[in-house]
Amino acid sequence: MNKKLIKKIIIVLVLLGVIAAFKLLGLGQYLKLSYLKESQEQFQMFYEEHTAIAITAYMLSYIFITSLSLPGAAVMTLAGGALFGLWVGTVAVSFSSAVGATLACFVSRFLLRDWVQNKFGDKIRKVNEGVEREGAFYLFTLRLIPVFPFWVINLVMGLSKMRLSMFYLVSQVGMLPGTIVYVNAGKELGEIESVSGIFSPGLIISFVILGVFPLAAKKALNWYRMRAGKPKTEEMTNK
Secondary structure (H helix, E strand, O other), rough: OOOHHHHHHHHHHHHHHHHEEEEEEOOHHHHHHHHHHHHHHHHHHHHHHHHHHHHHHHHHHHHHHHOOOOOOOHHHHHHHHHHHHHHHHHHHHHHHHHHHHHHHHHHHHOOOOHHHHHHHHHHHHHHHHHHHHHOOOHHHHHHOOOOOOHHHHHHHHHOOOOOHHHHHHHHHHHHHHHHHHHHHHHHHHOOOOHHHHHHHHHHHHHHHHHHHHHHHHHHHHHHHHHHHHHOOOHHHHHH
């Protein structure tokens, strides 16, 4: 075996080891809403005393989870709003999610190509056809209205011909509206002090927006496509 192949095997084994350790040690329990609520006061105190360290640790954790396609990105996004508020949380989540997604795409393209091909062969064909037909706008649509789960898009796009730099830029922009919605919902969730807080107008409105956003984005994109003479979102993803 040549040195490049040996390095690739070692890196893959390390990644698999990290993922296995994550599951065996039960670290997923720390990425649940219940744990977030229980530990919110301690996190808030640490954030107020060590703001830069708290934000840096949060972003690195988010990038780590996303780059390895581990479960917990949605909770981490809500946590960003609960811990940092809307504006700081949005910036932290936006850059962390885009960087993590790009690293996941890189891992898929250069290390896990065969596994991803075997696992998502049908989706890869659709994505490649979509990228050839629509270019970067296809990924933008998937980011705005995720037809596939977030982590699946990252892995499948790794086997497309799109440059990683373009993947990062489109992901950064395309995920921003959804990020704002989720972070805002997390901000409201973090402000619940009692059971009565569950029925606060702010929280209700945030989760209404969370539910309505995908439909509104879909209608807006379909309107744009009709004006541009392009196929609707449903037709684009079903081909």
